Amino acid sequence: MAGVQETAQWENHVYRIEENDPVHGGENGVTNKPIKHLANRTLYLRRLLTEAGQRINPKKITATSKNSNDLTGHTHEIDHASLTQKGIVQLNASIQSTSTTESATPSAVKAAYDKAATAEQKATLANEKVEAIKVGGRNLLIQSNTPHNGNAYSVRYALAEAPKVGEEIVVTLWGELGSQRTGIGVYNSQGATELAKLVKIRDGVYQGKGIWRKPMSEGRERTPNDTHLNVYFYPKTATDNNRIERIQLERGSIGTDWTPNEADLKAEISAIRTKLIPVRGGNVATTLNAAKRSDWFREMQIPYQSGWGYYTQAFHNSGTQHNYSNLPLTGRYYFIAELYHNSGYSHLRITYPSLKRTFESAINLNNEDLILDWREVVFLKDGLYQGTFKTTGTLESAYRLRAARDDERYQPYLQMVDMGYDLANPPVGKNKIIGSVDYYVKNGTSESSKATMMAAAMPDKNVFWEVALWNAAQQRNVLFKGYSKTNNLSIGKTTDNERDRVQVNGTIQATAPADNANNDQVPTTAWVRKMAKILADGKVSKAGDTMTGHLFIKNGEYSAVHTYNTSGWFAKWEAAPLSDSHFAAIVYANDRETVINRVLIPKKNGTVALINDIADTVRAAVSRSDKSRSRTFPLQTGKKYTTTGSVTIYPDGRIVQIFHLKNIKAAWFDYEASAVGDRHRVVNIPLWTAMPNKIFDVDVKTVRPSNNASTYYIEAAEWLSAWQIYGNDTNKSSVNINLSRFRGGKDEDMDLYVTVEGY
Incomplete structure (x- = not known):
């Protein structure tokens, strides 16, 4: 007997044997169909149970496990540890790893701890060494930049201050040693006890370190010492030249860049205290309304809030492009303006050099609109006025010329002098022209002499009159004389009758022609020159008064x-001969005429400012338009860019120049001519003005461009910039800037901001 063949499949139904079905056996017999269907279902369910039992079995979970379920068992995926979640983590024994998902092993932690402890110990030792380093930074030598080029065995430099015995020193020398020389030694004032040997540290620079000591010979200190630093070029028998550009002695063990001693700076600072002012006008249209405060502030560059002080400015006035108004004169004459700014108590002076005329006016700079009251300054030459006095009033008082003295011991007088005659030795004889007119009037208004003179002079404004003094020999006696409209002689009256008389302690009768035998003599006088001169023992004496005009003094070279004080000490302004390098001196001396102080004024053009005027800086803003000069990329040549900046001069002699190159590209500039390694772009920037002595620092930054395009925002961060000092360190008129790209690729706009310091 054989069994039914089973198939592991699910039968949807079990066959039912019908009543009329034949009874057949066998594999496919009708009788076996229901049995076979049930057997198939049983086998199918058995297999499912077996597989389910197998899937329940857990498998090993690893770091790479995923969620799965199969006949071999099932696994689960687990989280990995990170900075934001917990999970499985892998150990790492490396102390160099930068992973943020692995965990350090105890051995790695110990190794890191050991290294940290060692580093801390090294840092402590390094700090101790750094703290032990001494940097002086101050040059102790005077005139240390005086060039030397010769074959002398030794050169001396004076000490501004000597180091203390035992102090560390460092000496740096810029120059070149002769080919026959073997070394350089430095000594304290004498040729004994070498302080240090200088060795070449780079081309053109020698340096040595040592301890400051006294010069000793045979156990004894040699004097004098601590006065100079002696430099010897070994050996003494060599004859070739050595060159020194500059030298520096510093305290400490670190040599720094050369700087002058404080004493050397004093002479240079004096030159900074003079500010040269350019002439306004020329071919550039200039507008100036003298009655407007804002125009003066603009043209003379006066700060509005804190501009108190003295200002001067020269102005061209030769062309129609200049528009000047409310000046003293309307003609086109160049002029010099001087403005003393003291708010409401300010003063303005205008000088026309070609006309030799000067005008002044008080002004109130608290107001925009200025009230100008021009008054011309009267000048004297050799003590004499060279022009003609005029009056413009309508009242008779405006036509009076009066001289008055306040001291009752001296009576007022007016003296008119014809300089064609020597008044100390006047001519003798009748009818001689003395040429001197003296008019004497006492104080008050009722004297007959004053009334007489008024009668002669005032009836006609064209009357010309004079008064002369005569003595018994007809040398300077008394005479009244007047001319009326008809030019006839009038004595003391307004008529044209030559025979009218005037009573002066008796009768004086004049006839024409004069009868010398019977009449008092009335000589005819005539004016030869019109001059005014003050004679009072050769001195000007007006207590409480002010002398206007120029005072001319000629007393040799x-x-x-x-000017004296109450102790007899005096200050004087003294002229200098043409042979001197200065044109004047201000001298302060005691009562024995011993000079205490003397200030020489050099023969230089410019304006002298008080130290308070430049206590902060002398500053000027500048700008220019430049073009690129690239030979590497010809298409980039001729690109225009703008450079703005400023020049600032400090009282200590330091000069700072700022350059802002706007919207440039590195490709616009050439590569450097030669270099070790990579070649970089070179931007040559001419200085606004050449440094008088040296450029000692250049600071350069690439910054965001003035162009606001968003694509340019990070371009400046993709470049490195530096001052190309090598080959450019002796240049005083320009600086070279190196540019090198360290990231990115395409050149976009950027700005370059450069600060240059020198003196």
Whole structure:
């Protein structure tokens, strides 16, 4: 008997034997169909149970396990540890790893701890070494930049201050040693006890370190010492030249860049205290309304809030492009303006050099609109006025010329002098022209002499009159004389009758022609020159009054004006001969005429400012338009860019120049001519003005461009910039800047901001 063949499949139904089905046996017999269907279902369910039992079995979970379920068992995926979640983590024994998902082993932690401890110990030792380093930074030598080029065995430099015995020193020398020389030694004032040997540290620079000591010979200190630093070029028998550009002695063990001693700076600072002012106008249209405060502030560059002080400015006035108004004169004459700014108590002076005329006016700079009251300054030459006095009033008082003295001991007088005659030795004889007119009037208004003179002079504004003094020999006696409209002689009256008389302690009768035998003599006088001169023992004496105009003094090569204090000490302004390098001196001396102080004024053009005027800086803003000069990329040549900046001069002699190159590209500039390694772009920037002595620092930054395009925002961060000092360190008129790209690829706009310091 054989069994039914089973198949592991699910039968949807079990066959039912019908009543009319034949009873057949066998594998496919009708009778076996229901049995076979049930057997198939049983086998199918058995297999499912077996597989389910197998799937329940867990398999090993690893770091790479995924969620799965098969006949071999099942696994689960687990989380990995990170900075934001917990999970499985792998150990790592490396102390160099930067992973943020692995965990350090105890051995790695110990190794890192050991290294940290060692580093801390090294840092402590390094700090101790750094703290032990001494940097002086101050040059102790005077005139240390005086060039030397010769074959002398030794050169000396004076000490501004000597180091203390035992102090560390470092000496740096810029120059070149002769080919026959073997070394350089430095000594304290004498040729004994070498302080240090200088060795070449780079081309053109020698340096040595040592301890400051006294010069000793045979156990004894040699004097004098601590006065100079002696430099010897070994050996003494060599004859070739050595060159020194500059030298520096510093305290400490670290040599720094050369700087002058404080004493050397004093002479240079004096030159900074003079500010040269350019002439306004020329071919550039200039507008100036003298009655407007804002125009003066603009043209003379006066700060509005804190501009108190003295300002001067020269102005061209030769062309129609200049528009000047409310000046003293309307003609086109160049002029010099001087403005003393003291708010409401300010003063303005205008000088026309070609006309030799000067005008002044008080002004109130608290107001925009200025009230100008021009008054012309009267000048004297050799003590004499060279022009003609005029009056413009309508009242008779405006036509009076009066001289008055306040001291009752001296009576007022007016003296008119014809300089064609020597008044100390006047001509003798009748009818001689003395040429002197003296008019004497006492104080008050009722004297007959004053009334007489008024009668002669005032009836006609064209009357010309004079008064002369005569003595018994007809040398300077008394005479009244007047001319009326008809030019006839009038004595004391307004008529044209030559025979009218005037009573002066008796009768004086004049006839024409004069009868010398019977009449008092009335000589005819005539004016030869019109001049005014003050004679009072050769001195000007007006207590409480002010002298206007120029005072001319001629007293040899050293003419001077003295002003005294109550102790007899005096200050004087003294002229200098043409042979001197200065044109004047201000001298302060005691009562024995011993000079205490003397200030020489050099023969230089410019304006002298008080130290308070430049206590902060002398500053000027500048700008220019430049073009690129690339030979590497010809298409980039001629690109225009703008450079703005400023020049600032400090009282200590330091000069700072700022350059802002706007919207440039590195490709616009050439590569450097030669270099070790990579070649970089070179931007040559001409200085606004050449440094008088040296450029000692250049700071350069690439910054965001002035162009606001968003694509340019990070371009400046993709470049490195530096001052190309090598080959450019002796240049005083320009600086070279290196540019090198360290990331990115395409050149976009950027700005370059450069600060240059020198002196």
